[in-house]
Amino acid sequence: MNKRDSIAPQPILLRDYVVPAFLLDRVDLTFELDETSTRVSSRLVLHRNPDHPVSDADLVLDGHELMLESVLLDGEPMSTDRYDVDDESLTIKGLGESAILEITTRIEPQKNTSLMGLYKSNGNFFTQCEAEGFRKITYYLDRPDVMTRFTTTIIADRSKYPVLLSNGNRVGEGQYDRNRHWVKWVDPFKKPSYLFALVAGKLSCLQDSFTTRSGRKVALEIYVEPQDLEKCHHAMESVKRSMKWDEDVYGLEYDLDSYMIVAVSDFNMGAMENKGLNIFNTKYVLARPETATDADYMGVEAVIAHEYFHNWTGNRVTCRDWFQLSLKEGLTVFRDQEFTADMTSRAVKRIDDVRTLRTAQFAEDASPMAHPVRPDSYIEINNFYTVTIYEKGAEVVRMYHTLLGAEGYRKGIDLYFKRHDGQAVTCDDFAAAMGDANGFDFTQFKRWYSQAGTPVVKVVSQFDAANQTYTLDISQTCPPTPGQPEKLPFHIPIALGLLDAAGAEIPLQLAGEASLQGTTRVLQLTEASQRFVFTGISAQPTPSLLRGFSAPVKLDYPWTRQELAFLMAHDSDSFCRWEASHTLIREVLLELIAAARASETLSLPGELVDAMRRALLDEAADPALIALMFTLPAETYLADQVDEIHPDAIRTAREYLRVALAKALRSEFKHTYARFCGATQAYRYAAVDIAKRALKNVCLGYLTSLDEPAFIELAQTQFQQANNMTDSQAALAALVELPQGATALADFANRWQDDPLVMNKWFTLQAMDKRADALDRVRALQQHPAFQITNPNKVYALLATFCSSNLAGFHRADGAGYAFAAEQILVLDKLNPQVASRLARSFNRWKKLEPTRRAQAKTALEKLAAHADLSRDVFEIISKNLA
Template sequence: MRTETPVTIRLKDYKQPDYWIRHAELTIRIFDHFTQVESHLTIEQNGTGHLPPLVLDGVEQDIKEIELDGELVENFSYENDRLTVQPVKSHFVFKAVTHINPNENTSLEGLYKSGTMYCTQCEAEGFRKITFYLDRPDVMATFTTRLEADKALYPVLLSNGNPIDQGDLGDNRHFAVWDDPFVKPAYLFAAVAGDLARQDDTFVTQSGREVSLRIFAEHHNAHKTQFALESLKRSMKWDEERFGREYDLDIFMIVASDFFNMGAMENKGLNIFNSAAVLASEETSSDDRFDRIEAIVAHEYFHNWSGNRVTCRDWFQLSLKEGFTVYRDAEFTSDMHDRTVKRIKDVMFLKNHQFPEDGGPSAHPVQPQEYIEINNFYTVTVYEKGAEVVGMLHTLVGDKLFRKGSDLYFERFDGMAVTTDDFVACMTEVSGQDFTQFKRWYTQAGTPTVRVTEHYDAENQQYKLAFQQHCKPTPGQTEKLPFVIPVRMALLNSEGQDMPITCDGEFNEQTQVLTLRETTTEVVFSNVSEKPVASLFRDFSAPVRVHFEQSQEDRLLLALRDGNAFNRFDAVQNIYLKEMLALLNQPEQGVSEVIDQIVKASIEDADLSNAMKSVMLTLPSYQLLMDNVDVVDPQRLIAARETLKKHLAVQFAEQWAAMTQSLASADDYQFNAEEAGRRELQGLALSYWVNSGSDDALSYAEALYRAAHNQTDRLNGLRAVLESDETERQQALLGHFYRHWHNDTQMIETWLSMQATADGVTVEQLHSLMEHEAFDIKNPNKVRSVVGGFAMNFKSFHDEQGAGYQFVADMIVKLNAINPQIAARFVKVLESWRKFTPMRSEQMQAALTSILAASDLSPDVLELTQKALA
């Protein structure tokens, strides 16, 4: 635990280091109770003249020896996680021999024990927990790594690059040496030692090189690696075809770890994955899990170029690699499956998670300007909003120029650490467009609101749209300048068909994109023979909130006939949302007929795929509802949403029953867009059918669970039962689930999550769950399953006594001493306390205050809690 006063790091203070590390030669000797790390760093001064002290980062290092050019150094200082020595030459070799204790490293940063294996996690600043180093992304070196360990316990020894030597050492120990010829920052270093099963495959690149593909997992999980291998090969092929990026090493490896703070890590040539993000089988993995695994495998592979070959100059540029790579993996998934459904789900995730972050106390730009703990900036703003910014660049320059710009970026900056400005400059160079104003998307926090008004002049056949953009103040930014906002659009006639567009605005006829640059923009459309219906921000062309008071008739036309499937979905969601807001204010008025009309149309539309029907028939989340009210009263929100859901369940009970049964299939499991869409729609229909109060629905749900030959069907049945009041049936199925799958880690995580997210779960039940043998507070996945699952359980988390708030606060304090990074993630579920009714606001504030009162808070938790209360 760090004890010094946290220091604020600011982008404006960036300067290059005094020294560069050109090569790192590491020897990692693993023993039962400690690990010895010997490092030889080839270092040179950055510049000439007076030699400044060499200051290296190092956390929890037990120093055994320090040398400079072979001479023992006794005059050094080591305090506040910094080692300071005085070089006497501008080029020298620094040697350190230290002991570390990975067995007790519960932070899961640096080198640590994951079950029976050792592995590393060095992003963002974990390498300093392995040895002394200039642990910053702009210091790039080649690495040679030698691992030594017990041969029986750890027969597999891995690191970055290519294997160059291996052998026995005596005393039942052995070694392996790996060499990575590509320069990289320390955050991309990786090492693994364990008794692991290996599955092999190969991939032949477009230039004809054969690459060895290897996935490692513990032996009991060896049967779950095939899907990840297939996903990896699809990713490699796609990146060659779409971005012209070929893999560079002879080997690409993935290792599955049960203890991992994040989803996965793109270490050069040796990706380390959270087991939940790489291991899959139809028996234990749902469609959502398969979809997530495919996307994460692709994401980490794509980092080989957008993150590894070209990396970040400093951590303020984190979105340079993450935003760009999220954009790339989204495009990959869109090409592999259903592009519209993928876009819808990505936008819903953004609205449910990033929009609230933009509106809260931890709002920050895509390129943050300062931080105390960098781990706190691995956020949906940096990742998902960053991807939207890249997407807008693509929208503005078009397909061909975007590819040309990305090619230029990779070629010009290969082997370098650069900035978002460098990326945007490449797009400027190939397109000739000036993106100076556009870069405000990187530097200004907050979600802009675009207010739209319309006027139709029938006599002159002119239609006018006025756009006014505004972005609310965010912490540290009270005044916002106007953004560049691309509006992909169409004007629809009364039949829902696109009308030709002639206007006086900055409109691209080929892409159908209108670009807004000013606070207020008025656009006049000519030769408009009838009053049109404006279909704006098609495919969510910009991450903005839109206020456009269209008539009920216009909204209904968009919901029923818009040729852009995303905007048709969006119109339906807006109608649902308006209905719930009306029920919130006037619950006695009942549900309007327009709801039945659009639901009936969606059910009966034979042209809609099952996946599209599913998203069209899904009600907006509680988070989206919260985002559209000024003061949150949870009980009223629950009542409004439940009223609408119950109405649809009862009103269309026969249709839900027929749909559920017609979508059943006894065929072998396949993961593809069509089959996943069928199962998703069946699960939704079954949920509505159960909520109609039908005993037959509950019997069907239990039968679906018990007869399921894949995880998606099993969970569809179990979730439906958990939505009912049938406690005895629920406990019987949960007991059956545990008895059959208690030896499978991923299934146990699911079992924990299902209970934490079930309607009506209490804090007492959560405590009981955490005392169960299946729970391990040191395992991030199990903590997320219980604490994270409960925090997302709107009904139970917001209980009237405030017990849910204090439970999360107490868990944050407890986890702070074990794994600060995981603890800090849960602070955000309390940070919107100001938006709630007075009683709940006080309860949440008190919970946050209790965190701040705890002793020895990590910088991770301290920073976010202080922001939440500021």
């Protein structure tokens, strides 16, 4: 027996949910912040929950890494025989129907490297409480269905911590003693403990205001370290755009006197929606043209929108338990996706989101970590902040929108808020509101919440010239996933159109309908297989399937390359135009991978060259769309398309295609680069400029792959003269693996060595290095002064990028990449289990590897599993991978 077996953490099950034994009427918190030890005093006004099945249940308060000083019940000290304390809880026995409990504890934030609970970063205090961090602050009913009003008083040294922030509205402040001051905050809205926040430190503030549609003036404040104040203006504009959009599109108004954002560099996540006091990773606040790329600007805007939108979809209405996490996250991701689509390019945003879904979430669905949008169980809830919960969850919400239409969706959302404002609810409650508002039965649709895996939709078409009909036979299957060997049919909306020989849209009418119903139809696939017959089709059409990616499925249709080229040129649906190019490139790459495995000569199909040439020369097309057409699928995505992963063959095939396309379209790439290069202009964050930079830099990447002096000089000139980080980073990426790359990397580091976020880009570029010595480079970079293993951003930029995205580098034939990852996971697990567990997911594809690598990866996983002191976070990932 493995020594771990006898102490393996046990899963928490959705079916075991029981309402809390006690509820809270209010909580008063007092923090006495100190350099070595912080005292936390809580006053809990509580009463028994009449809905709990045990009328005399003990009060069990969650607590972890706390030093208990005192417990008072209704003002009197409690004798020690009335309560029990262990490593995870404080249990109070024999309470009556109501009580006032006062608990004082001490904690040591300066030693907290997990970045959960209260911790210090660069001399300042911060909190992160979602999902279960509040229990590291004080003993509490740390679960999302216990909601109450918080009053928070913070006491600290005025000279060291002049800024003291918490949730809600500031109601008082003053001098506590000779050196210390205090600030009192009251949050008028009930919230669970995971939304609590506290910040204290020396921070500068960018101030502005927003007037709501009802005329209320809201103070807007962004707090950062003093040297970063100039980088906050884009974030502030993003806040105002988000507030306006939520009023215009959802009718939702902000509800406090102030809205605050605080940026911190040591943070596990992207940001956190704590009520009124959002704490952000600096990555999603700080931006100026010289240091932030177009993608960074979009990321700042999107994440600020996401956290602001949580004020209603997550805060005012929260989740009953953590199994319902996608109730708030999937819904809010959909909202931020739609916001970004309205702020930038709807077509490009949709394609970007689908690329993320296919590369990351489809891979998760096909891995040992596959789980439903609403999981049935977990060992460590931190492991379920996944692309399935977020991105697939957003696709589920998008399908409500597709099935109901914009008006029906809005009716459902309005009813959801009317019914559940101030409550902790479930995914079923959301589905019920959507259905009741529209008279729509979502019973079958809810299988999207309970069944894991990516459905495969197969389409077979048949044209009948004599009867002028076009028939689509559509079937669905879903592969088995852990714990779910068989699946019932999903309710799948399939948006489609038909194009005639000239590329024009054909008006559509299904058999049995009285009239034409437009040129894009949404078919509802609810059975294992169904037949749809379109009438009045006079000539063979070309189908445009899954328009807008109307469902998170894999489409199986026998396209010819001529049909794909036709759709690339003519489809009115931008997603389907891109999808045609993506499908054509994917098919070619799969053939090249097979040839590389067989050591056959690789060749470039003429149909692909012709289709890509036409796209590149289409000056009427959106440059951003063309740039996406020329962005080759990631190696990790290609790994998910094959039955057995041979990393070297995948890399060989992808690199061959990149260089072959560059050779075949050399003059077109050169022409297009020159077309968008032009004179140096001031940077603008505008969709038209973003599109031009995107295509220009894609062309530069192809040209430098030819390793010709003239094109290398182009990249060097752009690198030296760029007035924005988008162009600078693109040029550096084009040079990094060439002999000239070493000088460019040194110049870049010398210029930006004092900017942590820019240095993270430097680490990431080198972690993706395709040369054979990439692992040695990564090891060497760990010794660089700009790298700190205690900072999650640094770990993600260097270690996670190498292990998760550098396919051939991580999956080295000698197994050294696996040994390296295991070594780093163990180091990180002692410091920050959340970050360690994310790195452990690098092994998720190991069962699909070719036999030699598969055996090496398994050995590394088994060595990890043999460690008896693994955190629950890492244990869950490793054990599921080995199951």
